[in-house]
Amino acid sequence: MCKLCGFCYFAPLCQLIQHNMNMPVTVQRLAHTFLLRRLALKTRYVRYSFDSTAENTNIVDNTEHITSADGSLEYSVSKADFKWVERLFPPSRIPFPPQHESYPTPSGWVAPSSTVPDKPYFIRRNKYHVFTIFEEKKPKNSQRWLTYVKHIEGDIKALEKELIEALRPYEKFDPATRVNEATQTIWVKGMHKDIIERYLYNQGF
Incomplete structure (x- = not known):
């Protein structure tokens, strides 16, 4: 549980705000909430914001452990649970209708011919x-x-x-x-x- 805001598990993000911004705790909480919402809109399932100067990156059991260059920020990103999120995504395209024994179907739809019609x-x-x-x-x-x-x-x-x-x-x-x-x-x-x-x-x- 995050010690800064007390309601989320994004402690590294809160620490990043507290480390880089000299502001009161109330303002930090507002900034924390705003960034979380922006992060949720822009990404599908990324728990933490990556540090561009991150070093010592290790991947063990589909979990990525990252430590910043100055050692002030440590966090892990788990990708093992993403398969449960993928099931909720809508299909990227409309699937092709299944093959029917006869056409037209009850709705009046007819599948295109397997060969291109000889027309100009x-x-x-x-x-x-x-x-x-x-x-x-x-x-x-x-x-x-x-x-x-x-x-x-x-x-x-x-x-x-x-x-x-x-x-x-x-x-x-x-x-x-x-x-x-x-x-x-x-x-x-x-x-x-x-x-x-x-x-x-x-x-x-």
Whole structure:
């Protein structure tokens, strides 16, 4: 237990504050609390602040024993318990969905083809393993719906023509479209998310 503040096990940090800063004990406790909070935000599981002039560093049983150059500061850093902290970390990436016997799944999701489709364009899926297709009103208070298809690489004009052909059986007239090569986006007038998504799934993207 720390003799300076009386409530933590960070005695070396308190000693460091007391040794390097000529200040009252009350102010030392405030500085100690502030540094502990900053240390907890910046690091995941580091118990003590390392001294840049530390010498005589030994590692025994996954525990690091450090003594400062002037001998005024001694402390140990244990890394053996870090495995219990790692279990609490969220996954670094979204795992790929498991293989299913048949597609589409009950949710309507289809896995990409094992081979790249022979097309002059390519559509990337987002981090959730689905296409970035959404419907939106433009402007917000109107009844004009637009469908956006994003993350298109390659010949975006070829995809535009194929989408018009795919939507033609569902519309009286050819749907109005617009291509933005800079943002890799195609917007289609109307609410066609399900049709476009099903078409891209069938193409193997």
